[in-house]
């Protein structure tokens with residue numbers, strides 16, 4: 446029971462991480478290798494928010510979401526758009542650009558902040574105890590925020606005009622253009638949205654991690670696993686995949702050994718590639734986004 | 736004579752090193768129905784894609800209502816009243832019929848305007864209303880073609896260009912679609928049609944252009960083209 450609860454909480458975080466990653470694939474058919482580095486930037490933002498500016502968590506979260514949206518949007522406009530304009534078959538070149546961006550951002554962090562492991566104390570103290578199992582308030586809050594985020598993204602995709610445009614571009618790019626949708630705007634918004642999504646775990650996970658230049662390696666592994674599990678570009682699949690990965694990891698750590706925990710993501714990836722490469726999301730919905 | 740709506744002058748383009756169009760010129764006047772004919776690979780789809788902005792124009796000009804379309808980004812052309820229904824059916828298979836139509840009306844800002852446009856399209860295609868919550872991909876071929884036409888009509892275009900209207904459809908369905916197009920034309924929409932079914936299409940259109948190897952080799956009144964042996968030859972020539 447305790448494991449299941451912990452697994453669902455971390456699963457909600459993985460789901461948010463996965464959705465931000467799979468969204469870009471669903472719309473642009475590219476993998477964003479710099480995704481983990483967006484997490485890293487958000488982690489630094491949280492660190493400075495707490496230690497230098499001494500802001501409350503809610504303000505840090507909102508500021509990080511806004512800043513990371515702008516950073517994602519800006520990266521698309523400044524680095525990816527020029528490549529797309531030059532090269533008609535831009536999928537592979539853009540993936541290479543994100544790889545370069547990953548290296549550049551890691552080194553930039555190293556130059557600016559050094560390789561130190563910067564940590565912060567818990568945002569909130571105390572835990573909720575019911576019988577013989579307990580959950581810290583901080584994790585409960587993390588769960589609540591992540592679930593609300595997932596609900597928000599689902600509403601955005603299914604109930605708004607922007608969501609309709611995102612779906613249209615993901616399903617038939619030419620037809621979307623012919624309908625009056627500006628794909629350049631959609632791509633930039635998509636990167637912005639992805640940055641916004643990854644900023645949430647980036648901030649909320651900080652008390653359990655450190656901010657350091659390569660901290661993004663952890664979330665991007667989870668993002669890969671969740672995205673593969675759910676089906677590339679499948680948002681519903683990524684949500685399910687996030688929860689399953691979270692529970693599987695926690696159970697493996699609890700019943701086998703904490704050492705195998707990070708191996709679970711790899712195992713999930715290998716199993717899904719061998720047995721169900723389309724991803725489980727296709728069982729739920731043929732629609733990719735939402 | 737009616738006003739000129741579309742004018743294409745000396746249009747040329749290629750796919751990589753492969754030249755696809757060699758100076759195509761054509762015009763479409765308001766309220767006309769114009770056919771683009773020619774065998775497979777003759778350059779009809781490429782011409783339409785250049786006009787819509789999906790494929791880059793290498794030389795030549797495209798004017799819509801006298802305005803050079805180079806100044807109008809591809810996604811803005813629907814706002815000018817220029818709509819293409821592409822060859823591979825411009826629909827979104829995983830969206831519902833209604834969502835597809837809403838994307839077709841993406842440029843309509845007011846909710847009331849969109850409702851009116853949807854009602855007009857549902858009036859033309861009652862089967863779409865019956866299937867409005869179904870995923871577009873689950874419709875039959877004929878229904879999907881009706882949806883792609885309906886989706887193109889939501890924005891109430893001045894010029895509707897239809898690539899391969901009858902591809903893969905049963906003859907009865909084609910006749911039904913042509914009837915509907917007649918009604919759409921009566922609503923004031925100018926039509927450009929591409930179709931392999933030369934006889935049927937020429938009996939329906941006012942004028943036509945015959946493409947061969949990326950050039951226009953023949954043009955004229957539909958009745959004259961239908962009678963001209965060279966029209967048939969253009970199809971069999973390849």
Ligand SMILES: Nc1ncnc2c1ncn2[C@@H]1O[C@H](COP(=O)(O)OP(=O)(O)O)[C@@H](O)[C@H]1O
Nearest residue numbers: 750753755773774775776777778779780781782
């Ligand atoms: N995507 C493409 N890539 C390369 N060549 C193409 C492509 N589409 C069309 N072509 C070539 O351009 C020429 C014109 O094709 P198209 O405009 O599709 O003809 P049509 O619509 O009359 O059948 C043909 O030689 C065809 O092979």
Ligand SMILES: [Mg+2]
Nearest residue numbers: 779780781822
């Ligand atoms: Mg064609």
